Amino acid sequence: MTIDVPQEILDALTDVDMPRLPTEPGPSDVVRLAGVEAPIYRAGCVVVGSGAAGLRAAVEMKRRGDDVVIVSQSAWGGTSACSGSDKQTLHTANTADQGDNYKAMARAIRSGGAMDEDTAYVEAVGSSRMMASLQFLGLPLPQDPLGGTLRYQTDHDEVGRATSCGPRTSRLMVKVLAEEAIRLGVPFYNQTTAVKILNEGDGADRHVVGIIAMRATDRTQDNPLGIALFVGGVIVLAAGGPGELYRDSVYPNGCFGSLGLALEAGVELVNLTESQFGIGTRREGFPWNLSGTYVQAIPHIYSLDSDGAERHFLAEYYRSTQELASNIFRKGYQWPFHATRMLDFGSSLVDLAISSETAAGRRVFMDFNRNPLSVPGDLPFSLERLDEDVREYLGKAGADQDMPIDRLKHMNPLAIELYRRYKIDIAEEPLEFAVNNQHMNGGIMVDTWGRSSLGGCYAVGEAAGTHGVTRPGGAALNAGQVFGTRAAEHISASGKAKRSAAEHITDVAEAGIADLLAVLRTESPLTVKSIRSQVQARMSDKAGIICDQESVGRALIEARKLNAEIHANGIAYGRAAEAVRGVQWRHMALASEAVLSALDFFIRNGGGSRGARAICDAEGESLPLARSGPLQDYRFRKEREAHRKEQIVVRLDGDEIRLSTRPNRMLDESAKSFFERDWPAWLTGRIYDLGADK
Structure with a gap:
């Protein structure tokens, strides 16, 4: 049985138009520094990045009466607006049949290790609130007839806590948050690249005083590089991950993140050893992760050598057609490469095989008009000869069609529509792909409020190093929403962003501009x-x-x-x-x-x-x-x-990188709140631990 979804519905979930940006406010004044006539923009808080996490932080601050602006290298051009996978996911706890209590969800989030236990719990307990508020803003998360949110299983998720509104879930999140930010009157400064964090003080008293940016609209004869100053005592780094770090990358072009920016300012980073790699189409065409139903449809995977000869290379790795096909399917919810899954003929042998083919100079393709070829000497592919978990999933999905393209159309027609928008018709032609870098799990070290080691500097989204070794697929979207809200709550409670900064930072700004010009x-x-x-x-x-x-x-x-x-x-x-x-x-x-x-x-x-x-x-x-x-x-x-x-903690000391280790922060799961005892801490703001601010 194939369910036909009307084209207008597919179009609405695939072609997601973003709102027009409001007119930018002008500078408050202009100052001559280091030979440059630099405009000055003042704010209580500067959010660097216009993705889902940064927008959430700005919206929540503005709702609380804070003076906040957003600076963006390219509005709606980052990973949450432009990148993704077959089914981007937003995690939520649910009833016992699919999902569970927050402590169990936190254990699942941190199960890969090297993750703070309190952070995992913050993400879990905040997930329901994030989902509800996004639905309130208009995010069309799917429901059953009685109002329950539909869920499914994804990578590193044995319960089924994920939900989705199709491959454009994260873009839809950006859209509804952007519309809310514009409605609230948050100023946007587009085509604005933060290039240096300005700070004052020594040791524990070191704190943010502003940012140097470069803006095309501020280029003049006396300022040929468009250098601008954003003066403010609070910044939120939400510029995403370092997508340009790898040649083989599924990030959109131009994603630089803010790790180098933070390092240069003396901010401590953590877990930089931890990333995610998996199969996806290259940036040279349309970058997209090939997880979920793309591989659960079980297409034929092959390579071509320089002479155009086809190689059924996976047959060199798997012992039977059933084993080969079942592990292609498992890449749907075991999408990231993991070394242990190379053992026992597991699903990461697929990644290893693809990586080896491309390293040898061969191009790898996925053909949705062919079922996997048989392993030599074994029986041909059959939906009846698949591992039990695979047969059960396809049976529940009703995906009993003869060809992969028909199974994909039945399970997720949006997956086909998405590539068609970029002039690639996977219903007609094979799809070239490779193993790519997809996500940085490490980043700026933060506490449970998103505070970094530099006073006044917060980090949210992929810029923050909160994820540990592995995480359930799509949990990063939830983490960005939770910590965007947490950072906003903390900033508002501190009162530091209630009005535009009035400080004069001439000396530190002049030194920063001089340092910048010395490099160029x-x-x-x-x-x-x-x-x-x-x-x-x-x-x-x-x-x-x-x-x-x-x-x-x-x-x-x-x-x-x-x-x-x-x-x-x-x-x-x-x-x-x-x-x-x-x-x-x-x-x-x-x-x-x-x-x-x-x-x-x-x-x-x-x-x-x-x-x-x-x-x-x-x-x-x-x-x-x-x-x-x-x-x-x-x-x-x-x-x-x-x-x-x-x-592993990383910081820059002069020109030398210093390394150390710290234990994960723990969570006492036996601790219980008590209303009358704990309510005063909320009423008085003691929960924000403002005395620890530098």
């Missing part, structure tokens, strides 16, 4: 193109899903050398737009060294395979097997239990 040179052997090529190739080739101690160590030496060269020679630029990119690639080179430093530290201290990467070692305890025999080149270390209980 009209002549330098280093160009944006050369830095990008070095960083992306090094990260994809040496810090992808397959790593080893020697290769990571060499890559770190090369990354340090590049940053020393940038420090000595600066970065060449021609046009003003290239100057902006030059600063961003300075930040990416710094972020690359930080990631490689943390990864090298982890491996040299006995770190094993977990989450994103297999740490290969000839003495490793784990050996993946394939139909063709043992995969000795991919023998890997097991994860050490002690490393699940701690996190």
Whole structure:
């Protein structure tokens, strides 16, 4: 049985138009600093980033009467508006049959290790409120006839806590939050790139005083690079993850995040070893994760060599057609690569095989008009010959159609419509794809209110390093909403953003602009193109899903050398737009060294395979097997239990990256609240721990 959804419904859930931005307020004044006539914009709080998490923070602050503005490199151009997967998910706790109580949900969120237990509980307990408020704003989450929210199982989720309104869920979230921000009168400064955090004070008294940005609209003869000052004592970093860090990436183009920006300001980062990699289409076309029903439809996967000869390469890894097809299906809810799933002929052998094919120079495709070919000597593909969990799922879904494209059309017609919008008809032609970097689980170290180690600086969304090693698929969307709200509540309670900042920060701003201009040179052997090529190739080739101690160590030496060269020679630029990119690639080179430093530290201290990467070692305890025999080149270390209980902290001290570890924050699950005892802490604001603010 195939359910036909009217085209107008498919169109409405696929073509999501974003609102027009309001007119930008002008600067409060102009000041001459470091030879530049720089405009000054004042605010109580500056939110950097216009994705779902940043918009949530701005909306919640504005509702509480705070003076807040949003600066964005490209409004509606980030990952939550432009990227995603077959079914982006928003996590919510539910009744016992699908979902459960908040403590159980928190245990699932933190189950991968290296995650603070209190953070996991904050995300879990805040999830219902986030879902309800998004529905109030107009997010069309699906319901059953009695009003229950429809749910399904996703990766690292054994219960079924996820829900979705199709592949554009996160874009729809951005849309409804953006409309609310505009309705509330939040000012937006678009085409505005934050390039330096300004801070004053020493030690524990160090705090934010503003941001230097570069804006095309502020370019003048006396300010050719469009340098602008945003003065404010509070900032929220919500600029997403470092998508440009990898050559093989499913991020939209131009996603730089704020890790380098934060490092440069002395902000501590955490868990930079932890990312997510999985199959998806490349950025050169339309970047999208191929999880969920794309693979649950069980298409044929093959590669082409340079002569155009087709290779049924997965047959070299799996022992039977049933095993091969079942593991293609499992990529739907086991989407991210995980080293342990290379064992026992698991689903991550699919990732390994695809990665090996592309490394050998072959192109890999997914064909929805063919069922998987049989493993030589075995029976052909049949829906009746699949592993029990796969047969049960497809049976409940009613996906008994003969061809993958028909099964996909039945289970998720939006998946087909989405690619058609980008001139790719997967109903007619095979889809080229690869294993790509998709998400940074680490980032800026924050507490349960989103506070970083720098006074007045908060981080939310993918900029915040809250996720640990693994997380249920789509939980990042929920985390961004929860912490966007938490940060806003804390900022409002502090009273620091109730009115525009009036401080004069001439000295620190002049020093910051001078430092910025010193990096940008009209002549330098280093160009944006050369830095990008070095960083992306090094990260994809040496810090992808397959790593080893020697290769990571060499890559770190090369990354340090590049940053020393940038420090000595600066970065060449021609046009003003290239100057902006030059600063961003300075930040990416710094972020690359930080990631490689943390990864090298982890491996040299006995770190094993977990989450994103297999740490290969000839003495490793784990050996993946394939139909063709043992995969000795991919023998890997097991994860050490002690490393699940701690996190690696990274900070920049002068020009040197310092590394340390800290234990995960714990949660006493036996502790119980008591209304009369605990209500005064809420009434008086003691819950916000404002005395700990720097």
